[in-house]
Amino acid sequence: MRGRRVILSMVGAAFAVLCFPLSLSAEEDGAFSNSYIVKAADIEVLEDFAAQHGIEVSPLITYPNPSKETMELFGDSYVLTFPDESKSAAEDRIQMLGTLPGVAYVEPNARVYLAPGWDEEPVEDFSPSQGMNPADPYTPNDPLYDQQWDKPIAETDWAWNTSKGEGVIIAIIDTGVDTTHEDLVDNLVDGYNFALNNTNVWDVKGHGTTVCGMAGARMDNNLGVAGTAGLASIMMLRIADNSGAMYLNWAVNAVNYAADNGAKVISMSFIGGAYTPFETALNNAWEQGLFLCAGVGNSGNTNVGYPAAYERVMAVGASNQEDTRLPQSNYGEKVDIFAPGGYSTKRGGGYGGTSLTSFTTPQIAGLAALLFSAYPHATPQQVWDNIIQGADTIDSDVGKILRMNSRNAVEMEIIAVEERKPEPIGLWAASVQSGVIRFTYDLPASTSYNLRIFDVTGRELYAERGRTDTKGEISCNPALGSGVYFWRFKTSEGTSSGKFVYVR
Incomplete structure (x- = not known):
């Protein structure tokens, strides 16, 4: 399902640094979140930063006895809860947090919701199905089964x-x-x-x-x-x-x-x-x-x-x-x-x-x-x-x-097959020059892509869709001010993400 690798290089204004992969999204309802999920390789650096700014740090994984595989993926992920303060003050902390050594991503610990239209106790009733009596289906002995149209x-x-x-x-x-x-x-x-x-x-x-x-x-x-x-x-x-x-x-x-x-x-x-x-x-x-x-x-x-x-x-x-x-x-x-x-x-x-x-x-x-x-x-x-x-x-x-x-x-019979696990996508060095961001890719086949760029609050600043060749380059020139930015490049061969610091 996934391909061999995507090589991404980036180009943007007077000065830029590409760090570890990162993507950031805002809460769906636009509400400001004071809780964030952070993946950080150096917990001491993160805890020192948190202590300086009154931020509470707790592990992301909290249930007893998680597996080795889970801890390999999320053992360096934490939930940071910011003190009650203005949105602008918190955004300053988030900006600083994104530049700490070893920080891979900072994302809002957003709310999720039940789908609209559901009231707490759905009570719509249906009459028993009529005229549906195939000769050989299995009929369970549950007394309300005739209601199950x-x-x-x-x-x-x-x-x-x-x-x-x-x-x-x-x-x-x-x-x-x-x-x-x-x-x-x-x-x-x-x-x-x-x-x-x-x-x-x-x-x-x-x-x-x-x-x-x-x-x-x-x-x-x-x-x-x-x-x-x-x-x-x-x-x-x-x-x-x-x-x-x-x-x-x-x-x-x-x-x-x-x-x-x-x-x-x-x-x-x-x-x-x-x-x-x-x-x-x-x-x-x-x-x-x-x-x-x-x-x-x-x-x-x-x-x-x-x-x-x-x-x-x-x-x-x-x-x-x-x-x-x-x-x-x-x-x-x-x-x-x-x-x-x-x-x-x-x-x-x-x-x-x-x-x-x-x-x-x-x-x-x-x-x-x-x-x-x-x-x-x-x-x-x-x-x-x-x-x-x-x-x-x-x-x-x-x-x-x-x-x-x-x-x-x-x-439809399912035959046992050995499923090949997808290979991870590799990222290499990048640079930013003259306001142009360039993504260089190397894929096993032509595929569609979706490129998105976000600011530190998760607000999407740029989005582009298109189709790649097997090898080539995608360039864009979004209007950016000085700051930390995050990108996500998604293809059928895989998804890569990263961050860069842009200074005019």
């Missing part, structure tokens, strides 16, 4: 003849779960609360309980409903504090925890911005064999937020009982797959209908679990390919779209 539409009932998710752990990163719910308790395994650093994963919003039921409500227990992967295990990774607020550092911890503790699938029903530590954690999880999926949002437009927009995360939209696009669902070429809503568990022990992308995403997570259960040797890419290639093409108000078909996906 989604299972015949997606042919999940047929897929259950092959797999029910046995032996697979689905990690749900969300607001928590009703740990006493009759239809979830038998499928729950130990999770973690990253907001409070304990094992209390009780659902503070009601959102996560519904997500869990869609993916893995216990099937064939003569209770309630059947989740898509009704015999899979559910690991709740709570990233909400008691007020419901969710932050980036907790999401980064949750992804790493899932990879460290045996999960094969990660389901994410929240939206935030693009940040280096989160993308690093997701890429590491993928490379360790985990399938990733996330909801695209419920604004009814073509915007796809993060984490759904990351390359290795399947972006999930929502379809409805009429088997077309749910009007609230975001759509467009960045949406990989649509999935139906349905009938699920509710906090407090009940059940009810639901439809938004938060709750269609765990349908795809459940389907991935069915595939991993049927084909334990499968790679995330093979699971991805089966889901996409097995999908049905359906009509919608925005044209043809792909809607999940569990039967097709599961019945």
Whole structure:
């Protein structure tokens, strides 16, 4: 999937220094953050700086017994909490922080959010499906199964003849779960609360309980409903504090925890911005064999937020009982797959209908679990390919779209193959001259690229898209004042980022 290397050199005004890779993004809602994630090779330098400026330093990874792989990636990453002060004063500290020896990136510890359109307890009900009685699908004994119109539409009932998710752990990163719910308790395994650093994963919003039921409500227990992967295990990774607020550092911890503790699938029903530590954690999880999926949002437009927009995360939209696009669902070429809503568990022990992308995403997570259960040797890419290639093409108000078909996906055999790990992208020295920034690349094939430049607050100052040759140079001449700047150069062969100090 990735290529051999990208060689980047940079050119810009009277004086410049290129340091280690760095990228910086602002919070999505424009709010000023007083908490930042910093990757720094020299903790003593960082702590000395923090002590001088009244900044609190804590490790990014906070859960017990992280793996060697996690600590190799994030052992030198920290959360810095700035004292209450004006935005301009904090920006001065951030500017200075970016110039410290060994600092690779400084990024806001931004909030992440549940997708718009969700009220705390979705209560939309659906009438039992009519006229959907295929001869040989599997019918579980759950008494509310006739309310689950989604299972015949997606042919999940047929897929259950092959797999029910046995032996697979689905990690749900969300607001928590009703740990006493009759239809979830038998499928729950130990999770973690990253907001409070304990094992209390009780659902503070009601959102996560519904997500869990869609993916893995216990099937064939003569209770309630059947989740898509009704015999899979559910690991709740709570990233909400008691007020419901969710932050980036907790999401980064949750992804790493899932990879460290045996999960094969990660389901994410929240939206935030693009940040280096989160993308690093997701890429590491993928490379360790985990399938990733996330909801695209419920604004009814073509915007796809993060984490759904990351390359290795399947972006999930929502379809409805009429088997077309749910009007609230975001759509467009960045949406990989649509999935139906349905009938699920509710906090407090009940059940009810639901439809938004938060709750269609765990349908795809459940389907991935069915595939991993049927084909334990499968790679995330093979699971991805089966889901996409097995999908049905359906009509919608925005044209043809792909809607999940569990039967097709599961019945397409996955052959064990050895997957080649991508090689890291190398960076070499660079210079800045006459206001022109030059990127020199060496790639195995022509590919599309996306170049972005940010200031220290994460504000994007320049963006450019185009296509490379196999070797060549890309130059740009953005209007920059003196200061520290950060760039990101992304191609299908990989992503590189860096920082430079520009002085007129």
